[in-house]
Amino acid sequence: MRAFQILIDGFAISALYALGATGFTLIFGVSGVLNLSHGAIMVAAAVAAWAAASIFNVGTYAGALIGVAVALVAAFATYFAVVKPIQDSRRIPNEEKEIFVLTGTLLWGIMIQELIAYFFTNNAKTVLPIVEGVVDVLGVRTPKNEIFTAIVCCLVIALLWLLVNRTRTGKAVLAASMNPRGVTLLGLELTNIYIVVWGIYGVLAGIAGVLLGMFLGVSSYSVGPLTASAFSIVVLGGLGSVSGSLIAAFVVGYLETLTAYLVSPAYRTIPALLLLVFVMYIRPQGLLGRR
């Protein structure tokens, strides 16, 4: 009974982590950008979905769509207002650009966080679930929304796989992540590929944020922990490796759930962080990392 409970709860949270981390790792893989405003974009999506549904009464589905749209806008804003100007700047030496991008996106994330706290308070908000009620799964009373969350996460990740491996655009993105210079030599504009990737990222982060808002709820305080969790999952899986991130998301998700059930909810995140430190010692490139 308890084993099933851990299995079911762990799956939903892991799938959510996986979705959140995929976009993050994709951007790094293709353009070398570590986007530290990731958590802020997810929270912005969830809060927008909440506000649309609860304050402006647009309904649950429209609210969720508005949430994803806000994340998409925020992702493009991050790229055009913060990342691109730094990448294009001639006054910042090339070898320092990564640090500038890190700092820039971190500050950008804090700005978004403070704006959310200012307009919507720092208390948690929860998005009205698309499906309500509970069902009995293997003797465990499970909210339907939890199952819905897991299914949507898996579907979106599957779609992403198809997009990357089966379409022309996706192949260009894949190529850019392997050899950016080669891609330009083939006559593809690198900037266009980046825009596509940031677009994909925005949608992924938006869906993850809205689902998180439905499943657990978010507040402006969630910004830091969300960025940190995506970051550690991606580092654990191997920077830039999408499949590594997926595996790492499930490792972290289940480790946290096991700790919460078997040890104490208060120590939930600690074992996963210890594992991260341990992996850094013996395999600095992460589980499936290339470098």
Add this chain to the structure above:
Amino acid sequence: MNKALSGALRSALGAAATGALLAASSPAFAADPIKIGVIAEAQAIAGASIPQAAQLAADEINANGGVDGRKIEIIGYDNHSSSADSVRAFQRAVNEDKVNIVIASYISEVVLALEPWASRLKTPFVTPGAASNEISKSVHSDYEKNKYTFHGYLTSAALALSVCDGAKDLLVDKMHMKTAVIMSEDAAWTKPLDVGYEECLPKIGLKVLDHIRFSPDTTDFTPIFNKIEGAKPDVIITGISHVGVQPTVQWKNQQVPIPMFGISSQATNETFGKDTNNAAEGVLYQGVSGPGVAVTPKSVPFAENFKKKFGNYPSYAGYTAYDEVYYIADAVKRAGSTDADKLVDALEKTDWEGTIGRVQFYGKDDPFTHSIKYGKGLITGLMLQWQDGKQSAVWPKDVAKVDIKFPSFIKLSN
């Protein structure tokens, strides 16, 4: 020459005297305003009501001519729920803005950080919402140093008593409940609260089966609720303030069949209904006042005026902050001065009927020096429940409007 000089002197003195008379008779030329610094969590559900309620009280007092012709001026500071920001705000309030007294915060950690500053800067300081026993215990243990701090809200010990008194009538006597699990966040205010719960729950006939403390950063409450369900208690006794929305929503989404009863600070604010998409339905929480509840004749008019001005009913700390401005004004009037020590003396003699009951402070020899007195005829607190999207009083009997009712997923064991 001599005559002329003395004449000039006389007319000058006369002018000065007339000036003084004029000043005394017309409020427009009155002495400096009474400055009250308000340091609060403007971005948090419970804290947002503090500066708003204080301003409302000040506006009312000023519209009625102020205190002996002196106006009350509220100077607000947002502390972002941070102790460090609060200490800086306190220093600024005293040293630069020259406030006479400070009202600050609903978070015990913040108030405990400010208490030594009230002593160092010799500035009276009242909290409208923190609960830790340590606040008034420090006043008791070093009175001369810490006498500047007043605890304008119930201590955790008194809160536990209030919850137990309500639980006895509502849960044990009426619904014949026998067992409970305590669920509280890990924070300064819940340590004495939990001690109080552990002590008083068995006394009223509720056996404590388990006691779960969790980090205030917790976002996923599934394991916690599952663990509680495993213990099969009749009721969950809560001690939550930093968290509120998330456990409440997950309680509803997971359809945890056990009622929640106890302290849930965020539930005291009217916006809680919307923040939880009405998952709050059925939540039972302790309060010192509530919308539509006539604890005293002042309670309902205050809540209605607050809603008219700010769009929602106040949180518990709004009621206390409103009362505080009034009894500070009363103390200034009685002291005839804003001198810190005289103000402390006058505040100690406070006997003020506010919106939450009759406010008096425990004296030097009581263990909780400068905390407000708990008891019948003073302040007893209430139990309220979220019903049909509204907060309704269910206890004590003399103010209760409705009976307890639960959403359909709650399965009462008796």
